[in-house]
Amino acid sequence: MGLFSNQFANVVEWEEYRDDLLFWKWTNREIKKDSRLIIKPGQDAIFLYNGAVEGIFTESGSYTIDSDIIPFLSTLKGFKFGFNSGLRAEVLFINTKEFTCNWGTSSPIRLQAPGLPGGLPVRSNGKFSFKIDDYNVLIERIAGVKAIFTVDDVRDRIKGILDGLLIKWITKVGGDVFNLMANATDIAKGILEDLDMELIKIGLTMTDFRISEFTYPENxxxxxxxxxxxxxxxxxxxxxxxxxxxxxxxxxxxxxxxxxxxxxxxxxxxxxxxxxxxxxxxxxxxxxxxMNQQAAPTGNGTAPKFCPNCGTPTNGAKFCGNCGTKLI
Known part of the structure; x- marks a missing residue:
């Protein structure tokens, strides 16, 4: 990196920034007294000491460690830099932006449909968005054991449960399985709520979930x-x-x-x-x-409306005026 001498840091910053990283951990070095903390726009910095959160800094800028940072740390306010030692701590840099990803069913999901004993195979795709919500939960569940956490990690987590949620909410919302887009908004709303409950467990929150289309087999x-x-x-x-x-x-x-x-x-x-x-x-x-039912003798003493032999209207007579057939 060209920034260190005898394992002491002159600058504490997110050195390996990537758009697909949710966080990056600065670690395994000691901070010198005259070091500076650099927080770029779209980033928060969390000081960790012995695994515990010491302070969270959300304003972008350049800060002197001993005068601008140390006085605001929870248990390190009185920390004094020794002549030959520095402050050994970890700094977790958080990407505060909202992430948007494409999603698609890994394989066709099968829905119950009339006339299809094996079910109707359906695929779907769309977009979802999320962001970091709870730093403490994130550190406890993820950042405590990982140095980085990527969008693909979150996508894989969602992918593992998404097919089941699609079946659940398509069935729950109901409607015509051959026209699922008519209920796409309600289905997406239900999935959004369930995915949010899942991501809350690791300190994230869902901000949006959309269904672009449902596709059926070509035939x-x-x-x-x-x-x-x-x-x-x-x-x-x-x-x-x-x-x-x-x-x-x-x-x-x-x-x-x-x-x-x-x-x-x-x-x-x-x-x-x-x-x-x-x-x-x-x-x-x-x-x-x-016609025959109307023309046939009723057997109850009432003449039919039409003669059963020639079809001539009977007008209530006992015999047909055209062919003489007995009507009663």
């Missing part, structure tokens, strides 16, 4: 798109025709007609027609059944 997404197309078109025959035209257009764009695509489109259209015909047939049968 399920395609089916959802097709369902949306069908809903907009409102007619299966037209839907199949559109799909056929799309297939033809795609094959022509490749320089020629792909007969496999055409055949597939034809088959799809035929299936659509068959489904439409079947639906029409069922509807017609239902209507005929209702």
């Amino acid at each position: 399920i997404s395609k089916r959802a798109d097709q369902a949306a197309e069908y809903t907009m078109l409102g007619d299966m025959g037209r839907f199949q025709q559109v799909k056929m035209v799309d297939a033809l257009a795609n094959s022509n764009g490749k320089g020629g007609t792909n007969m496999a695509d055409v055949a597939s489109g034809m088959m799809g259209m035929q299936m659509g027609m068959m489904m439409a015909n079947q639906m029409t047939g069922n509807l017609q049968n239902n209507m005929n059944g209702q």
Whole structure:
């Protein structure tokens, strides 16, 4: 470093600053009487003596150790620098900024969904933010045994519990599993609260948690798109025709007609027609059944509204005026 002579420090400062460090510990050296403490913007400095907090300094600037720092330390106010000795202490430099990280599910989470016995596999991603909140807890749980603590350390801690929290809050909030973004705000709020409770244990606090998107397997997404197309078109025959035209257009764009695509489109259209015909047939049968029910003799002395033989209105008569069929 070029700053030390006989293991005595001339300057006490954060020498190895990195944006991804939550704290950095200055240690294993003695502080000379005329040394200076340098605190840069966005930093706090905590003096530690025998593992205990002696003083916390939050104002950036350059300070003389013996006149500006020592008088404010808890148990070292009367410390006197000897001729051949210095003050052996640790200084923990804290990064006071808010950290923002990207997150993503490590693997698809499986949610209960109708028609999917194995569950619906879903991925998600977004951003979260946090910062240091409680210096005493941080020192007790982390800084007491670590010289540095990184953003990746926090991200790994969150990653280990995030998938379970997603399942918990998606289930708790409820709603359509095929449109989770409709409840993304409520889901994120619940996860934020749980993550904050976890990070408080190590002296940190969550300041934000956001869900950017939920993603589904490609085949399920395609089916959802097709369902949306069908809903907009409102007619299966037209839907199949559109799909056929799309297939033809795609094959022509490749320089020629792909007969496999055409055949597939034809088959799809035929299936659509068959489904439409079947639906029409069922509807017609239902209507005929209702007509026959209305036309049949009731057996209770009341004439039907229509003759069961020719369909002529009976007007309450006992015999059909058109074909003579007995109605009662």
